[in-house]
Amino acid sequence: MVTNRRSGALPPAVGDQTSHLSGPAAVLWDMDGTLVDTEPYWIATEYEMAERYGGRWTDADALNLVGNDLRTSGAYIREHMGIDRDVDDIVEELLDGVVRRVREAVPWRPGAVELLARLRADGVPCALVTMSYDRFVAPILDQLPPETFRVVVTGDRVDRGKPHPEPYLTAAAALGLHPEDCLAIEDSNTGAKSAEAAGCLVLVVENHVPVLPGDRRVFAASLEAVDLAEVWSLR
Template sequence: MADTRRPHAVLWDMDGTLVDTEPYWIDVEFELAARHGGKWSHEHALNLVGNDLIESGRYIREHMGIDLEPAQIVEELLDGVVARVADQVPWRPGAVDLLEDLGEQEIPCALVTMSYRRFVAPILEALPSSTFEAIVTGDAVSRGKPHPEPYLKAASLLGVDPSYCLAVEDSNTGARSAEAAGCTVLVVPNHVPVLDGVRRVFADSLAGADLVEIFASGWTMRD
């Protein structure tokens, strides 16, 4: 019988969860609008939190009112955000400590992000190479969050059952993806409110969090 007292793996969202890059994305979106004569708002920007990048590109094309293909919009956004991350990685409080703690406990981790690999690269370079045993990016899946494919793929790469995984998320879109894959979800809201859910456990911060205890409490809630 599988041990339900501790997670077999922890699957990490990135934007807004490990790193607080959402302000970078929002700044670059406004720059994109100014550069191409479009209109944008903070409300529209928050609607994109956690979304697949191509879907975000389609949303921006429609609501910003610019005549660019979604793929070109994504590339221009990535250019701006990658430059900012290369200058400074804005870690969320407690994130790096938890990654180190999980490594010491030999609990494998995967990164599950809808950002593309070239944006993820400078963040990975700031961490030990052994931090993540699997990496799933938005350009490596056919269906992004909120579809379960990203989390199912991460669990498969680690060789674990997703129902014994703890996912860490900050958005409804990501939480829906992880729940649909069968994971217990630790939600640490950041820029957008997140709804309650059967498999969701909430925390105000990653700082000082005990992920093993959180997984056990989330599993108990599911019984």
């Protein structure tokens, strides 16, 4: 069941919708923590870097990076890990470590692949909206059917990353849709803020960090058997 954190009320019946759309015109997916549970890969790589360069790192530091643009994360690591490395070099080392792990095993989130298959069967277009870079996204997309995502927006393709709305505005525009007609799926405050600011309804499935309530945020415990028509009725 999905819940609306604005009021804590139970969701209305699907038939009570007021829009001509019975469901979203498109679904815009976050990747890290939403489609795949790669956050442990990032965290393990961060600790490896701290050990390699004699830096300091904590779980709290790692969780502060969830959902962030990679260069923002690189700057945070430079400052809080206390290592004398260029931000771009930090980002590349992070990607090296995480890509290596992803090539060994893709840790899909529960229900994600099945929901993608249902959307594909129903003809609902999907976009991937991630702050990770192309070279990290590629081995994950290789494990999915071709054209699973009609549009892919990565952190190295936008000027301003999440929490700025540009990534979600870019994805909706590439699909030829208004953001208000799209559902975003996110697991972090940073990502939810980005999608919300773009005008999307946001389905939040919390993972490693708690997410705050919001006027355009609907919460579900899992993507397994989630009813997107029910989610859409809460907008």
